[in-house]
Amino acid sequence: MQDLPESDRGAALAPAESAAAAAVSPNASRASLRLGRVALVVALLTAVLAFYAWFDVRRDARDLRAGVAERLGAVESALSDARSRDSDLGNALRDAQAKIAVLEARLAESQSQQASLEALYRELAPSRDELALTEVEQVLSLASQQLTLAGNVQAALAAVQLADAKLARLDRPQFTPLRRELARDMDRLKAIPYVDVAGISLKLDQTLAALDRLPLARDERLPEAPRAASGASEPAWRRFLRDAWAQIRSLVRVEVSDRPAAPLLTPQEDYFLRENLRLRLLAARLALLSRDERAFRTDLDAARQWMERYLDTRQKSVQSAIATITQLAATPMAGDMPDLGRSLEAVRTLRAAGERASAAPVAPTRTK
Numbered sequence: 001m002q003d004l005p006e007s008d009r010g011a012a013l014a015p016a017e018s019a020a021a022a023a024v025s026p027n028a029s030r031a032s033l034r035l036g037r038v039a040l041v042v043a044l045l046t047a048v049l050a051f052y053a054w055f056d057v058r059r060d061a062r063d064l065r066a067g068v069a070e071r072l073g074a075v076e077s078a079l080s081d082a083r084s085r086d087s088d089l090g091n092a093l094r095d096a097q098a099k100i101a102v103l104e105a106r107l108a109e110s111q112s113q114q115a116s117l118e119a120l121y122r123e124l125a126p127s128r129d130e131l132a133l134t135e136v137e138q139v140l141s142l143a144s145q146q147l148t149l150a151g152n153v154q155a156a157l158a159a160v161q162l163a164d165a166k167l168a169r170l171d172r173p174q175f176t177p178l179r180r181e182l183a184r185d186m187d188r189l190k191a192i193p194y195v196d197v198a199g200i201s202l203k204l205d206q207t208l209a210a211l212d213r214l215p216l217a218r219d220e221r222l223p224e225a226p227r228a229a230s231g232a233s234e235p236a237w238r239r240f241l242r243d244a245w246a247q248i249r250s251l252v253r254v255e256v257s258d259r260p261a262a263p264l265l266t267p268q269e270d271y272f273l274r275e276n277l278r279l280r281l282l283a284a285r286l287a288l289l290s291r292d293e294r295a296f297r298t299d300l301d302a303a304r305q306w307m308e309r310y311l312d313t314r315q316k317s318v319q320s321a322i323a324t325i326t327q328l329a330a331t332p333m334a335g336d337m338p339d340l341g342r343s344l345e346a347v348r349t350l351r352a353a354g355e356r357a358s359a360a361p362v363a364p365t366r367t368k
Helices: 006-124 128-150 153-170 173-190 197-209 236-251 267-289 293-310 316-329 341-359
Strands: none
Touching: 128 153, 128 341, 153 173, 173 341, 197 267, 197 316, 267 293, 293 316
């Protein structure tokens, strides 16, 4: 067949192909039938799935619409509540603003009244510094009076120390000049010798009280002459003669003395002597209080000379009085008392500055 031409070859093959096609057609019909069934099943499954998906989507959409509607209802309710609360808050805010305005007006009024009261208080009630300066001025005035009138250095020193301690507790720098003056005054007071005025006055009072009991020189009592011892077996007539002779001898007494004769004073002169001694001692005490050293020593020396001349110097009471007067006359007296004028002037200057500062007007504070 390989040697046949092309046309003859095709004619020979055609019946063979038609026979093959007839043999294959039953198989093809069965395959297409199976394919149609499969396609139908697939289509049914697809339809079922599509229906299920559509139903599920519709159910989800329904649920979604219900949830959205519920949420929208809740949102609307919350919005309504919010609008109600907003309205209430707006009303409360307006009420609060009105109350705040009223409070601000009252606060401004109270601040104005407080400023007025503070100004009035500063005018009527002094501050702590002003009170301290007032007390210091009073203390220094008392100390100056003690120095001027009584010469009491210890009391004046204590007063100045008290004033300095009070200023030290306040610890203000503006008080430094005043404390410097107080320190200078304390040094000057400490340099003054101490005079026990009370003790000297007491001794003078004791001497004054004993003046009336001091014996005079004209009343001097000489010791009695010793009597001769009489024997127990001595006759009576001899004892009588001895006693008579002793009485005769007592009528006349001869004494050899190196002292001048005691002046004889009448009772009236005796009274004036004691009163003059009393006046001298009182004058000495007055001179002591007035710090007149010359008059003090002069009066004591005159009183001592009178005692030595007119009183019985052999008696212990007279000797004690003369010794007391001599000791008092030798007591050193204080010189000129220091002056506290500079300290007082410093205190008054500070008080005047404080009064000027408190008299200045104070602007009331304003609220924003």
